[in-house]
Amino acid sequence: MIDLRNITLRRGAEPLLEGASATIQPGNKIGLIGANGSGKSSLLALLRGTLATDHGEAYVPADWEIAWMAQEAPAGEASALDYVLDGDRALRAAEQEVAAAEASGDGHRIANAHARFEAAEGYSARARAGELLHGLGFEAGDGERPVSAFSGGWRVRLSLARALMCPSDLLLLDEPTNHLDLEAVVWLEQWLRAYAGTLLIISHDRDLLDRVVDEVLHIEHRQLTLYSGGYTAFERQRAERMARQQALYEKQQREIARIQRFVDRFRANASKARAVQSRIKALERMEQVAPAYADSPFTFEFADSPPVANPLLTLEGVSLGYGGQAVLSDVTRSLAQADRIGLLGPNGAGKSTLVRALAGEQAPLAGQSHRAPGLRVGYFAQHQLEQLDDTASPLIHLQRLAPEAPPQRLRDFLGGFAISGDKATEPVAPLSGGEKARLVLALLAWQRPNLLLLDEPTNHLDLEMRHALTQALQGFAGAVVVVSHDRHLLAATAERYWLVADGAVRDFDGDLDDYHAWLAERRREEARGRSAEAGAPERSADERKAERRRQAEQRAALKPLRERAAQLLEQLEALEAEHRALEERLADPELYSEAQRETLHELLQRQGQLQRQRESLEAAWVEAEEAVEAASRSAGQ
Helix, strand or coil: CEEEEEEEEEECCEEEEEEEEEEECCCCEEEEEECCCCCHHHHHHHHCCCCCCCEEEEECCCCCCEEECCCCCCCCCCEHHHHHHCCCHHHHHHHHHHHHHHHHCCHHHHHHHHHHHHHCCHHHHHHHHHHHHHHCCCCCCHHHCEHHHCCHHHHHHHHHHHHHHCCCCEEEEECCCCCCCHHHHHHHHHHHHHCCCEEEEECCCHHHHHHHCCEEEEEECCEEEEEECCHHHHHHHHHHHHHHHHHHHHHHHHHHHHHHHHHHHHCCCHHHHHHHHHHHHHHHHCCCCCCCCCCCCECCCCCCCCCCCCCCEEEEEEEEEECCEEEEEEEEEEECCCCEEEEECCCCCCHHHHHHHHHCCCCCCEEEEEECCCCCEEEECHHHHHCCCCCCCHHHHHHHHCCCCCHHHHHHHHHCECCCHHHHCCCCCCCCHHHHHHHHHHHHHHCCCCEEEEECCCCCCCHHHHHHHHHHHHHCCCEEEEECCCHHHHHHHCCEEEEEECCEEEEECCCHHHHHHHHHHHHHHHHHHHHCCCCCCCCCHHHHHHHHHHHHHHHHHHHHHHHHHHHHHHHHHHHHHHHHHHHHHHCCHHHHCHHHHHHHHHHHHHHHHHHHHHHHHHHHHHHHHHHHHHHHHHHCC
């Protein structure tokens, strides 16, 4: 197991962790969360042995194989496949031993070397590396390209594949989904759920944390606190813990005020001097309970924009692509006020291309694009972070948009995006990716758009900023088109989906669960295609159409079953929350006095009712979940 005992970690003079302790059991999957700069990456560095504690002990079993994800692959001439294979150090050592043994001509050594190579699963290694690359969105043939041929985001994917390639006891991942699309995130989630070792993952994707991790390790106030369950369970437990802490704080403050009133009243009374001194000493000995607080530093909204005619934007028979080669063809779509569209589709299918066309940054190869007079487009894309003026401050960026606005008003506005103090007035060059993303969002919000086009807006944003963005989008009165691998943001923001796939854009009839099923079926079809015998007859267009109709019917049949299970789970959680609150009341000793007998009787009766209701609901929920599983199995999902 991993044992952190009273550790202190410093960055400069400031401690990131101070006297912090935690124990992680082998095989557990841990989500590591905390505010930006709280020490998450430093803790991972400590566990992999590249950083030492300033105080205390950090124990990781010496015989554990540790794999971790570098933030970027070095630009070398090695092929992508070889770079990924290098992650399996045992495999590479076995390969070298085979080469040396064969060069020596020693038959016994050659036999042992090949046995070692087989034990390292060397004969299937290239296939396994290829599967990792495919799952992370690489195309066939990409494995033979040199690492230097890939952009920064794709090199991050290569680093992730290399970490997953290593047969490890401990896997350390720092924001692995930042440069992934939704399809790759779903694949990674499934891979991590099947991983048998101990996992520590820093992630701002709450859906991934809910589906993958067993516990959440939270860094707050320089301490480590371990919560059971995923992110949603963490939120509930933390809220309950803070509520208890706040109640204790308020109770103590009342006691302090009572003692202080006695001291103030009788301080000058000689006959009460002894009693006064006794109470003063009691105050000094009292261990102070801190008030609970969890205020987010982010508070912003998109102001209402001037009215504009409907539809806001129309594409008629549009083809989009590059160098005369179409990626999307015959696209006919329109956007009305208050439309909430989420774009779904495989990596490379053309989602970003479509968003650029909607933003007016890419001219159609064919067809027409019509924009309503007065349309204001707020467009967020990753390249806009790179287009910020590195020498100008956030305040200057905003002043360029609003030269007449009072500087204090602009500073207050930036403060809602946690850009305050010196950061508001110093150059943006040293800002982190998350801070630059917040600045771009601030610039968009200031311009009062009536159409927001967001292409992966949550990259580099922490959980609190993602929550603030989700709330701001829910209150936005205009139209929204969003591409995101953050499923929580998509589900909370989009009201309907467009599927970008196979060179076309069409309505997707379903939710994100249905899209996961669609992806799974698509992967199965690809796998069947790869393994099919040469010369096998292809299915006719009518057969493929019938298959798609069958899949749509299966998704439609599954949807009410999933909704029923979700409703029952929500009711069950509400009952459990009431039950916990009731048990806390029953733990109060004052409740068992003679004066409270009637109240106690009522509470005990309610406790029995809740228990019966909970058992009934639990049985219904289990039955509903089994119905979903049975329907999924019959549908092959």
